[in-house]
Amino acid sequence: MAHGPVLTRDPAEAEAGPRPGMFASLAYPAYRLLWAGQASHAFGLWMEQIARPWLVLEITGDNAAHVGGVVAMRTIPQLIFGLWAGVIADWFDRKTILVATKASVLLLNILFAALLVTGNMTLGLIYLTAFLRGSAMAFDQPARQTLIASIVPGRLLTNAVALMSSTQNIMRMLGVMSAGTAIAALGINGAFVAIAVISVFAFLATWFLDVPRNATNKGQRGLGAMTGGMMEGFRYAVKEPVILGVLLMSLTFYTFAMSWSQVYAPIFARQVMNIGAVGFSLIVAFSAIGALAGTLIIASRYPKRLGLILPLAVIGMGISLAAFAFATYLPRPLGIIIPFAILPFVGVMQTAYFSLSNATMLTAAPENLRGRVVSLLSLDRAMVSAGASVGGLLAAAGGVQLAQAAYGLIVLASGILVLIFLKELRQYRAP
DSSP states (O other): OOOOGGGTSOHHHHTSSSOOOTTGGGGSHHHHHHHHHHHHHHHHHHHHHHHHHHHHHHHHTSOHHHHHHHHHHHHHHHHHHHHHHHHHHHHSOHHHHHHHHHHHHHHHHHHHHHHHHTTOOOHHHHHHHHHHHHHHHHHHHHHHHHHHHHHSOGGGHHHHHHHHHHHHHHHHHHHHHHHHHHHHHHHHHHHHHHHHHHHHHHHHHHHTOOOOOOOOOOSOOSHHHHHHHHHHHHHHHHHOHHHHHHHHHHHHIIIIITHIIIIIHHHIIIIISOOHHHHHHHHHHHHHHHHHHHHHHHHHHOOOOHHHHHHHHHHHHHHHHHHHHHHTTSOTTHHHHHHHHHHHHHHHHHHHHHHHHHHHHHHHSOGGGHHHHHHTHHHHHHHHHHHHHHHHHHHHHHOHHHHHHHHHHHHHHHHHHHHHHOHHHHTOOOO
16 A cells, blocks of 8 residues: 655655755645644634633633633643653554544543533533543644654655644634634534534544554563653753753743733733634734744745754744733724734744744654654643643733733743853754
């Protein structure tokens, strides 16, 4: 059975020649299916990113602390399971892992919609399902990222990662706009029923994915062996300055920058800008426009100086977040127009960081350790929970504008420090 160009093309030919086009990775059938499956998943995910915090605000009477708490509950599994997921991605078949995670998400979405429609949903169940979905996705990410590296040539890896990010951004725009429209037209129940239906397509696309099985570790099993395998990846990351630099920078980025879309944005829409659910979806959609532009630029330009671009993206993200917060103090209509004008820059910086940090980790790690190295980012992603929890409390205590501005300035400072002091990362070039 054919598995696409990756199995038949000469590696030397794949690594040579002129710079390919923007969509070069889509020439590989296995990558196209992975891309399509992720598109369906991302569409439902971004609808949920809008609907779930809105549901929490409705249930709790605009309690910002619970919005942050639910985000935290969803990201905690990254801390608990993330490193083990990296070992599993290296030692077991990655397609099987992806099918299992997509099936779990499908069942959870059906259950969530059923509980909501029948009137049995409670705040406690929202927390529980957030944790369970986060657990499934903790195992999805390392398997998906490392599978990309195995189905396209190395010279296309940055292109493939950027195109996968473009999927996230296209679906972010469609998902948030669809969620806002669904909430306004069908109510919150109808939005979650739609999310459950969309999950079916994500599962089917992954089920039909045709990729070669990766080499599995048949000689070692059990908790002790897996712990040893996990420590092998950790030791490699610690001694490799480029990977360590990305991990340190991501720690601040995920803690202070990622609270923006999941905690602060719905509060800005509901309490500061007074633009409702549709306005909330437009906030995320405007940032997604910039994110899409950023990923397409990366996909077409094939940047090599990843270590320099990464801290610059962090600096730009910090400036954009702080500027957005301060701009909302302006009187209308400037207090609406200028923040919306800033949002595309937030998207550009965010997607640049996501795409290039993943590409850096994948290109700097050997194939047999990629799952474990990429999974170390789960420790940083888990800090979203801490940032979201503190961010929700700060917004409730001192106002969302000051809280977001403070977070933006912290991100800005971290990018400047990395640019100055982490020389090895700054000099890193992609192969």
